[in-house]
Amino acid sequence: MTFFFNVLVVDDEEDFLDTLVKRLKRRKINASGVKSGEEALELMKENLFDVVILDIKMPGGMDGIEVLRETRKTYPLTEVLLLTGHASLETSIEGMKLGAFDYLLKPVKLEDLLPKLEKAFERKDEQDQRIRKAEIKRAIRYS
């Protein structure tokens, strides 16, 4: 099954970023890519993303954990998937404690990424639906 949802990929490695975005798009996922945390936050102001795939280790500028904090604070419903090297496994654990959905070890295969992406989207989607239902109930009650 394919879902049509919005994904933002944040990674400083341009080749990786472009290819991943292209492949996600090919699988009918509405993916965008940015090269830094700052750009990501900027883009999120204008667009609503269901899942953010975030590289924890980015040299220069904001690091992954900061972006994660900001995202969780401002867009609590957006799920975050962390991309990590092995050496920063502790950081991934910290990230998950901060509310990231899961982590993936680099180099990651798309076959491994997609199921996690779908699960993250499902969770976000369920939450959205619960919120919608609650809103409907509220609308019925006050109507």
Added chain:
Amino acid sequence: MTGKSVTKTSMYLSLQRKMIWITLIVSVAPLVILGLTIYYQFSRMYEEKIEEQIRYRAGAHAKAVDLFLKERTAILGAIADTHNYEDMVNENSLSRIFRVMNAREGAFVDLGVIDNAGEQKAYVGAYDLKGLNYYKQPWFAEVMGKGIYISDVYMGYRQLPHFIIAVRRHENRRSWILRATIDPGIFGGFVRSAQMGKSGDAYILNKEGLFQTGPRFKGNILSQSSLNTTQFGGGTTIIELKDEEGRRTLYAGSRLKNDKWLLIISQGIAEEMSGLFTTRNVEILIILIGLVIIIFTSAFTTRLAIDQLKANDEKMDELNAHLIQSDKLAALGKMAAGLAHEINNPLAVILQKTGWMEDLLTEEEFQESENFTEYKTSLEKIEKHVERARKVIHNMLGYARKMEPRLEDVDINETLKQTIALLENYAQINNIEIRTEFSAELPVIASDQPQLQQVFLNLISNAIDAIEKDGHIEVKTGTAGSIIDITITDNGPGMSEDHQKRVFDPFFTTKETGKGTGLGLWISYDIMEKMGGSVSLHSQMGQGTTFTVSIPIVVPEKK
């Protein structure tokens, strides 16, 4: 390695030599100095004693000889004073008197009466001397003048060595002389009675150095003595002379008979010193025995010290080798971690790119391409090898990072049993028997079981790989103090020294490319270091290899 051990051996040898020399010098020098000092002091005391003794003997004997002469003179004087001339010239009465004189302490050979004209008026004795006139003889004038005269020894009319004592008497304005000859045999014997030992001598010399009594050695009565009498002063004088053969002789000279005679008592020093020489020989023997004991003891203690030193050095070397190994592995670990991380990113890109190409291959235009399968298999190969690289890096990163062991209750024997069970099948296929010999006394310790299992798994599977086919592996456990030792011994081909040194290095492997990463022992080493334990090996070419894992016993906390 060999060069290093050669220098060490020569260092030990020179150290040992130095130690022995120092010990010998320090202990032998005082011994020898002490021995020499004692000997010197002792010999000086001894010589003084000998001198003292000979001096005393000479003095005493000279007095005795003087007394002998005085007694004889006194007897003559008393006879002369108690008898008148008429009685004395009567030969019957004179011979009676002579018999009385000789009856006690005689030593008189003859007796004569001489009138003031020098004519011998009466004579008793063995020679026919009656009627001889002594008027011209020098002694006659002296006895007439001084009243007493004792002659030197001379030959006289009788042509035999003898000496005389003469006393003068005034009687009714007339003087006469009583003259007696002393038995030279008795006198000589008396003087010789002071001879001592084998080399001792005693004799009398007159002022000219003529023997007045026969000496024991070298010379006869009335012959010239080789001694210079002027060397001897008044009282008792001691001189030391050496003969041609180097024998030292002490001469004690004591004046008697109003300094006219000199009593000489001589003694060979060598004879007197024989006691000292015995003492000296005993001393030398004791010192020699002492030396032998010192030499053996110092050689023995030095040997002991050197052995201890060698053992310490070996321990030190082992420790150093261990430290170098740890340092090297730590540095390599850091490098490997950095390297792995740098490689991960390009690998990620490659994987995405191949993925993208595979995505594109699903499109129709590519499906019709004649090389479609070639592309597809090439991409799969690329992915397969990226996967392989990823696994290596995954393993390496997994253990390079700091990993604190999680503590839980671990039964080492049980852990080993589980590990062996995992490998049993693999071993059996290759006809390898795994024997176990577990100590029943192993305590349950607080440790990290998965990590320990990983170590055991690495070591036992390495052992199997080393044997390849047909063999056996022994797994033993035991305790040594506060440490649990696990030994894993295979009867495989063993390892060269070079391999032994590098076996814990990351990526060192003897297996075919692709079959082993060369990380197993490195990881095992790392795990044991972090646990405060160790893993070491002992291997001999052709005889197999033993790995020993040592784990400190940490008692689990009571829950």
